[in-house]
Amino acid sequence: MGLLVAIEGIDGSGKSTVIAKLREIMPIYATKEPSDGPIGRLIKEWALKGGTSDPYIDALLFAADRLDHYQREIAPALKRGLVVVTERYVESSIAYQGAAGVDIGFVEAINSKVPPPDLTILLDLDPEDAVRRINARSAHAEKYERLEFLKAVRAIYLRRAAERGYVVFDARERPEALAERIAETIRAKLGLGQR
Ligand SMILES: Nc1ncnc2c1ncn2[C@@H]1O[C@H](COP(=O)(O)OP(=O)(O)OP(=O)(O)O)[C@@H](O)[C@H]1O
Ligand SMILES: [Mg+2]
Numbered sequence: 001m002g003l004l005v006a007i008e009g010i011d012g013s014g015k016s017t018v019i020a021k022l023r024e025i026m027p028i029y030a031t032k033e034p035s036d037g038p039i040g041r042l043i044k045e046w047a048l049k050g051g052t053s054d055p056y057i058d059a060l061l062f063a064a065d066r067l068d069h070y071q072r073e074i075a076p077a078l079k080r081g082l083v084v085v086t087e088r089y090v091e092s093s094i095a096y097q098g099a100a101g102v103d104i105g106f107v108e109a110i111n112s113k114v115p116p117p118d119l120t121i122l123l124d125l126d127p128e129d130a131v132r133r134i135n136a137r138s139a140h141a142e143k144y145e146r147l148e149f150l151k152a153v154r155a156i157y158l159r160r161a162a163e164r165g166y167v168v169f170d171a172r173e174r175p176e177a178l179a180e181r182i183a184e185t186i187r188a189k190l191g192l193g194q195r
Helices: 013-026 038-045 056-080 090-099 105-109 127-137 147-164 177-193
Strands: 003-008 029-032 085-086 119-124 167-170
Touching: 003 013, 003 056, 003 090, 003 177, 013 029, 013 085, 013 177, 029 056, 038 056, 056 085, 056 090, 056 105, 090 105, 090 147, 119 147, 119 177, 127 147, 167 177
Parallel strands: 003 085, 003 119, 029 085, 119 167
Antiparallel strands: none
16 A cells, blocks of 8 residues: 655755655655645745744645645555655644744644654754755745754754654765665565565
8 A cells, every 4th residue: 555755854954855866766656745736836835935924824734735735646646556755744844833833732633634654754964054055055045944943943853753763864975875775764664564
């Protein structure tokens, strides 16, 4: 029945880059959040561009987009037996909206209609390095890319990873090496499922 893998990490930690590398070394169905659906577009074109400054509205929009993304795209791909790799999933909402002041229990509750991933992989990077990468990528920063904020996001990610046993990789490694580690982790998980 497929395998759902979530790649998590702060802005600029290298999620998109590593997923592109991963596609070159193993067959996966790659997707990302916010999704390309109508709610995802509303998030990208409105909420992330300063449309709302209420983090509870953000939390609700991200949760609605995630459920839509899951039903429309992830569940059908899993049904086809694919390894689905999503750039961001529930832990992104917990870390980002949690850092913005939303109660984490609330975030968990509104995300409880999607199943947890089979595997969560955190690309951990110091926000100073991440901001350096982001600034090299483009001059304009979205509202969640500020340094102090990213420090709070990282702290929540790391705390949750320790509590829940997520796989954490050092995002300063080369993208090729990170992709190889992720592929190994996925293969190990698939192997376990076959026993
Ligand atoms: N392992 C790496 N080592 C050095 N630079 C990297 C690495 N991975 C990505 N980069 C560079 O850092 C920048 C951000 O990478 P990327 O867009 O993959 O991050 P992201 O986590 O997907 O960010 P976002 O959350 O904004 O989608 C890019 O310019 C990319 O080339
Ligand atoms: Mg990305």
